């Protein structure tokens with residue numbers, strides 16, 4: 217990987233981290249923790265799903281994470297489960 | 306370097322409910338409005354308010370605004386300004402109906418009226434039976450209000466600067482506020498937004514404390530911007546804490562858990578609340594339970610490997626009862642702690658929740674500072690919402706009153722700004738020297754070399770604030786706290802960034818936030834040390850009583866010489882009789 221590419225990977229990471237700054241502490245912890253620990257292990261398609269997940273409203277995300285509702289989109293629903301499971305106590 | 310500039314009639318900093326309500330009022334009056342927000346607007350913290358918004362609609366039980374006013378004043382432990390409180394409670398019903406018309410889907414009763422739920426601190430007939438005053442849109446009231454206001458602003462052509470970070474206010478030699486220096490988070494480029502009026506609506510500062518319920522964005526930036534512009538902060542010693550937050554994470558476990566029969570134990574398995582409150586035990590008031598938890602941990606009886614929390618036991622209630630009565634709480638515990646509350650005890654610790662203090666304003670939202678006799682507005686500067694101190698919450702906020710605060714005073718500020726713009730039609734010139742200080746603040750983070758990390762110092766600050774300025778306050782502890790925060794302030798000079806790139810350099814943003822937190826921490830600990838009484842959320846073990854003779858007054862902290870000043874509480878309402886201070890018993 218050359219220097220320029222490295223910069224973009226780092227920038228991409230920071231952009232994601234900022235987009236995981238949400239209006240609720242629960243989401244901050246779930247999303248930021250996931251990006252820090254697990255995001256780099258995702259496949260390219262999963263990464264795109266994660267990008268899509270970030271466009272959902274905070275309230276919808278909260279309801280998915282706390283199983284009060286389920287996302288219609290199967291990929292999103294699966295990702296929600298992975299994020300929930302990735303929480304370290 | 307040539308600095309990019311944009312001009313607007315009004316610059317609103319913050320896109321929560323407070324900022325958006327004000328912006329809407331202005332945009333609908335054809336003012337040219339810019340809203341700057343460090344996160345996408347609908348990710349503002351207002352979205353977290355699930356409980357609801359207070360208004361005496363009397364849809365479920367008898368009610369009127371005058372009772373609501375009484376409850377708010379009593380809740381404030383008589384530190385709230387009675388004119389502002391009357392104004393807010395009178396305006397409440399109209400504003401809720403207006404929100405409904407704008408599209409907020411409030412839950413309904415069978416007869417079609419807005420549903421209202423009972424909350425703590427609400428009474429009928431000036432302290433009589435429980436009232437039901439909180440209007441809710443299911444569990445998504447804050448979300449519904451925020452999204453509705455955002456859509457309306459888009460329609461009214463408000464100009465949004467999403468993911469822009471406000472750094473400092475711009476003030477000229479005569480003390481007029483001329484806008485702010487902001488920075489695009491994406492590109493790292495600074496931008497000078499010139500405005501005839503600037504409104505701060507940046508929300509609370511829960512991130513001051515290690516354990517808190519607030520989103521990570523709540524770093525009190527607007528409060529620190531005001532301090533640096535020479536404006537004092539009011540009543541910063543009053544910070545609302547809840548006794549039962551999830552240890553190490555902060556999320557709230559509501560009182561319902563103890564209401565249903567939950568109890569607290571220390572590492573010896575002792576039900577320690579019996580020692581602190583022999584009658585009420587685990588159901589004693591919030592501050593008593595919070596202090597007891599602090600003492601248990603402090604004296605070495607905390608649980609866990611570091612002994613830094615106590616246990617909440619609800620397992621004896623049984624899985625069925627828990628799932629039925631406390632489903633959300635249990636799910637949160639399972640997710641964040643990996644603890645099954647039906648089997649094991651739950652680690653908890655007091656958690657910081659709401660910033661009662663803030664930028665002093667009058668009921669038009671104008672930022673005001675004391676002069677020899679009375680006070681005067683800072684020309685061109687307004688503040689609303691959790692960053693402002695009107696003061697309607699005084700020493701303690703009632704649940705459901707802050708969503709009300711942001712819409713009532715958001716609208717009021719919008720209206721006052723419209724009048725101001727009519728009288729001030731032209732932008733005042735900005736000189737190089739007016740921008741210098743803000744630019745120096747920005748470039749300070751270009752410094753390279755070795756030093757301490759932002760995250761490390763922020764962690765230290767939060768731990769210090771929790772230990773020395775949290776729920777257990779004495780002269781000695783606060784004095785130590787003050788010294789420690791001053792030491793952190795010194796060490797801030799040694800903080801350097803390792804990443805100097807421009808694009809999405811979030812480390813730089815976090816450095817600005819840390820500076821802001823340090824300024825506010827000083828204001829908080831100094832104000833708490835100075836106030837030698839217990840009132841509302843500020844409870845001093847060495848001065849356990851409220852002392853109206855000496856302390857029925859607002860505190861003001863100035864950054865420049867770390868001076869404290871005081872101003873009287875406005876005890877005279879607009880039209881009704883004063884509620885004179887009485888002992889606060891529930």
Ligand SMILES: Cc1cc2nc3c(=O)[nH]c(=O)nc-3n(C[C@H](O)[C@H](O)[C@H](O)COP(=O)(O)OP(=O)(O)OC[C@H]3O[C@@H](n4cnc5c(N)ncnc54)[C@H](O)[C@@H]3O)c2cc1C
Nearest residue numbers: 319320321322323343351354356357471508690691707708
């Ligand atoms: C868990 C929780 C539950 C709550 N429930 C209720 C409830 O049921 N009822 C109730 O009445 N109250 C409740 N509250 C309190 C209430 O939510 C807040 O007091 C209120 O929403 C604050 O609104 P605001 O407009 O002042 O600020 P916020 O909504 O916090 O918005 C602040 C805005 O400022 C922006 N900003 C901040 N700093 C900068 C900067 N430097 N540059 C650019 N932009 C910046 C942010 O991006 C954001 O847009 C609750 C609070 C919490 C923590």
